[in-house]
Amino acid sequence: MSDTIKWSFSSDRCFRRCQRQYFLTQIAAYHSAKDPVRREAFLCKQLKTLELWRGSLIHTGIEKYVVPAWQQRCTVNWDSAIKQTQELAQQQLAFSVARRYREEGMTKTKAGDRYCALVGHESEVGVSDEEFGTVLTTIETCLRNLSAMSELLGEIQRAEQIWCELPLYIQYDTGRLEVHLDLMFFRSFGQPTIIDWKVSESMGGSDADLQTGLYAWAMCQHPKWRVKEASDCELVEVQLLSNDVIRHRTDDKTFDCIENRIYRSLDSIQSLRQRRKFSIADIEEYEFATNANSCAICSQQMLCRQIAQQQREGELPTAPVKERKKKTKEKSHVSCLELF
Ligand code: SF4
Structure with a gap:
């Protein structure tokens, strides 16, 4: 376990929602671990709801079957892009139905684009024909809507270069920040347009400005891109289902809020991380x-639930817990068990 903390907006949200979930998904989960708890945490982390799945299919469909045509300055064959994305959905569904993600030796690399693990296939619930039909229809609706956004498509096609699914890694304080841009191009030197494909409802909530601003902040921090001012970045939220294009700008004040949020988040996470080497006993520190x-x-x-039970029955190692923390934990532990 490294001293550097991997930080992203989603890991920060996870930590705020549930520290145990953060421990399991961000610290314990490890694909090649021999430890069955770590392997299980990794598998559970891959599980997607239908809503998340359709979003990831549409992102993959745009990346694989639309962006290459833009990059080669060719006309996009939208019918073919829709058909290929729907075929990918079929393949992923078959992979998940057979629970192949649980096969011994199966990895995301080995499975490639077929890799898929759906929440419904971890129980009897499954995925009904009607639900799968809705996924196929959503793919078609989103790609057809995109094909009709002529102003946006014109801007993309005029760009000299287009980057898709671009990861930005930034070292900041004790964190290694990961930001992924769905699509990015420069309008002119030092002036990026960053596109975020949205399949669910519009970004709302108190931190929506920070989340969009983070993309611009990351561009300004990264030495490769030579972006100097917050105001040089254009952030475009593309609502593929409702057919809306929402343009955002950000500013220095938002950048200050972003840095403050990252700093405080890293500080809270750091205060719980006890040692370099992974130990399941550390989960006791997490609420x-x-x-x-x-x-x-x-x-x-x-x-x-299993871990909580095994720890209560002494089947998993436990760590000495400071008295102050123990009291807090006992309180939240009871409320969690009630939920189970
Ligand atoms: S089930 Fe456990 S890990 Fe998940 S949110 Fe509840 S307490 Fe957190």
């Missing part, structure tokens, strides 16, 4: 969720 709704949609729920 259970206090909101039942968080547990109801948590893909780590079964594992979380």
